[in-house]
Amino acid sequence: MTAMDGSSITLSTWLGQHNMLTTLIGIVGLFVYIFLNLLEKSIDYKSLRLPPGPQGWPVVGNLLQLGKLPHQALTDLSKQYGSLMFLQLGSVPTIVVSSAEMAEEVFSTQDHLFASSRPRTLTGEILHYNNRGLILAPLRDQWRFVRRVASSNLFPVKRLEQFQLEQPNDVGRGELQWLTCKAAVVYEAVHYTESPLKTAYGGWQEVRREEILSMVKRALKEGHDGSVVQLSKKLHELAYNHTTQMLFGKSYFGPKSMKSENYKEAKAFQNMVASLSSGGFFTGQLREFIPGFRKLDSDVWDWKLWYFYRVYERFLSAIVKDHRQRPRTTGIQDVVDLILSLQTEMHRRQRTDEHVKALLKDLMTGGTETFSNQVEWTLTELMRHPEIRQKVQRELDFVVGKDRVVEESDLARLKYLHAVVKESFRLHPVLPLCAPMESTIATKIGGYELPSKTRVVINLYAIQRDPKIWDNPLAFDPDRFRRRSSDVKGEDFELLPFGAGRRICVGLNLGLSIVQFTLAQLLHTCDLALPIGMKCDDVDMEEGCGPTMPKARPLQVLVTPRLPLRVYKGL
Numbered sequence: 001m002t003a004m005d006g007s008s009i010t011l012s013t014w015l016g017q018h019n020m021l022t023t024l025i026g027i028v029g030l031f032v033y034i035f036l037n038l039l040e041k042s043i044d045y046k047s048l049r050l051p052p053g054p055q056g057w058p059v060v061g062n063l064l065q066l067g068k069l070p071h072q073a074l075t076d077l078s079k080q081y082g083s084l085m086f087l088q089l090g091s092v093p094t095i096v097v098s099s100a101e102m103a104e105e106v107f108s109t110q111d112h113l114f115a116s117s118r119p120r121t122l123t124g125e126i127l128h129y130n131n132r133g134l135i136l137a138p139l140r141d142q143w144r145f146v147r148r149v150a151s152s153n154l155f156p157v158k159r160l161e162q163f164q165l166e167q168p169n170d171v172g173r174g175e176l177q178w179l180t181c182k183a184a185v186v187y188e189a190v191h192y193t194e195s196p197l198k199t200a201y202g203g204w205q206e207v208r209r210e211e212i213l214s215m216v217k218r219a220l221k222e223g224h225d226g227s228v229v230q231l232s233k234k235l236h237e238l239a240y241n242h243t244t245q246m247l248f249g250k251s252y253f254g255p256k257s258m259k260s261e262n263y264k265e266a267k268a269f270q271n272m273v274a275s276l277s278s279g280g281f282f283t284g285q286l287r288e289f290i291p292g293f294r295k296l297d298s299d300v301w302d303w304k305l306w307y308f309y310r311v312y313e314r315f316l317s318a319i320v321k322d323h324r325q326r327p328r329t330t331g332i333q334d335v336v337d338l339i340l341s342l343q344t345e346m347h348r349r350q351r352t353d354e355h356v357k358a359l360l361k362d363l364m365t366g367g368t369e370t371f372s373n374q375v376e377w378t379l380t381e382l383m384r385h386p387e388i389r390q391k392v393q394r395e396l397d398f399v400v401g402k403d404r405v406v407e408e409s410d411l412a413r414l415k416y417l418h419a420v421v422k423e424s425f426r427l428h429p430v431l432p433l434c435a436p437m438e439s440t441i442a443t444k445i446g447g448y449e450l451p452s453k454t455r456v457v458i459n460l461y462a463i464q465r466d467p468k469i470w471d472n473p474l475a476f477d478p479d480r481f482r483r484r485s486s487d488v489k490g491e492d493f494e495l496l497p498f499g500a501g502r503r504i505c506v507g508l509n510l511g512l513s514i515v516q517f518t519l520a521q522l523l524h525t526c527d528l529a530l531p532i533g534m535k536c537d538d539v540d541m542e543e544g545c546g547p548t549m550p551k552a553r554p555l556q557v558l559v560t561p562r563l564p565l566r567v568y569k570g571l
């Protein structure tokens with residue numbers, strides 16, 4: 001074959017060049033397609049009165065401005081563009097809400113429009129069993145059913161309000177009154193006696209106590225010779241053990257776990273959660289925002305998604321199968337038993353094993369690292385503020401004494417600890433951005449127009465650090481809750497660590513309870529100190545990447561016993 005300049009080229013070289021040319025034309029074509037697509041959309045939006053927002057780039061829009069920690073970037077942008085901000089994320093129009101007032105509008109006045117639908121993504125289709133379960137499901141019958149099962153049987157939020165009304169007003173009119181009620185409610189919730197899980201509740205309470213004490217003992221053992229202890233690993237293990245015990249009666253970490261036949265799957269499951277967290281915004285999600293990009297990275301990412309899915313699937317199917325094969329005489333021992341017992345009443349086609357597994361997966365992901373990261377952030381603040389830590393310990397000694405360990409029934413009286421926890425929820429919300437919602441029809445917020453299918457993101461991080469609401473918002477100051485009575489139940493829109501509206505966290509009671517109980521147990525049984533040579537101001541406060549806002553670097557502490565030795569011997 002002869003080239004244009006007269007030199008000869010081989011067939012394979014020609015084919016190589018030809019392939020490159022085709023690829024190049026393909027890529028250029030793709031970008032032209034994406035560009036025209038976005039152009040058409042932006043012409044549509046020009047006729048609307050949209051909220052202000054930063055100028056974006058062609059094709060990617062404002063995606064690159066989100067950076068590694070989108071909640072921080074969005075908080076900074078909101079200072080410039082206001083509490084309602086419009087961003088074009090690739091082809092997806094997005095509104096970011098950064099004030100309590102606007103959050104109320106979304107969660108309360110227009111909740112019926114926004115809560116009913118989550119954006120449909122490929123990740124949701126593959127990893128969330130085609131958007132079944134709770135987190136991603138649209139608010140249709142299936143969601144309502146699953147939600148009812150979860151909230152009325154597992155974490156009865158309704159009882160929370162009743163209990164609050166029933167509380168005698170014996171704690172004075174102080175701003176901390178709600179805290180006492182809240183803790184009592186949590187306590188009541190775990191003692192809930194009308195549930196089919198009546199017997200299981202008592203068992204879970206015991207499990208919770210045992211798991212927390214086992215974590216404390218392991219920390220004391222590790223630190224007994226003055227070694228630095230990494231609490232974060234232990235807290236994650238506790239979180240997984242607690243959730244998997246409650247859901248299907250197994251624990252995968254600590255001394256007992258090595259005997260577990262499912263240890264391997266648990267490890268695989270944990271690895272998967274870790275790789276998903278570190279999978280990065282751009283590999284996993286860019287494709288969801290840019291039409292056509294899906295084709296470019298689909299091979300790599302689809303492969304990863306299917307791999308993760310298979311790990312889950314194997315793990316959860318084995319659990320379901322195992323529970324089905326149990327003799328019926330054992331009764332309802334755990335959440336899987338409960339759901340399977342209800343499944344027989346379900347319409348077969350609508351409520352399949354896929355629904356059961358999707359719910360389990362949501363409860364597992366929702367109930368583990370949220371809790372452990374929140375405890376770690378709280379402890380980190382307490383290491384920076386020894387005076388607050390000592391005050392919590394003085395309260396514990398006063399309420400519990402030094403001759404026994406804390407019990408869940410003590411929580412109701414630990415008012416100062418509750419204020420500390422609330423302040424930690426405010427300053428370090430582990431879900432700093434609520435999962436995106438989508439408007440079902442065109443609507444208006446704050447006088448601005450929103451086309452239908454606009455994505456709405458509530459920036460809890462910005463709201464809970466808003467200087468218009470909070471004095472000295474970056475300071476860790478539990479006493480601020482003596483001056484104001486903001487609640488975390490989703491009714492006070494300046495403090496929404498569990499979200500609000502129809503999509504409020506289904507594990508609110510449980511989450512509060514276990515965060516408080518773990519902190520109480522750790523601070524009562526252990527003296528914590530910073531590694532030698534480290535000052536309070538040196539404690540690292542950097543936020544890391546991940547769906548549940550981990551610390552960038554784990555907290556390291558020295559751990560020594562603070563109760564008489566005979567108390568530990570009895571454990």
Ligand code: HEM
Binds near residue numbers: 434508
């Ligand atoms: C410190 C503890 C926790 C925090 C801070 C927390 C926070 C949240 C937030 C902010 C939401 C709402 C997200 C949104 O509006 O998009 C949520 C939803 C959810 N949470 Fe939690 N959570 C915690 C513990 C738990 C626990 C213990 C469980 C279950 C065992 C759980 C299960 C869920 C589920 C299933 C949803 C989705 C509810 C729905 O969409 O209907 N969470 N959580």
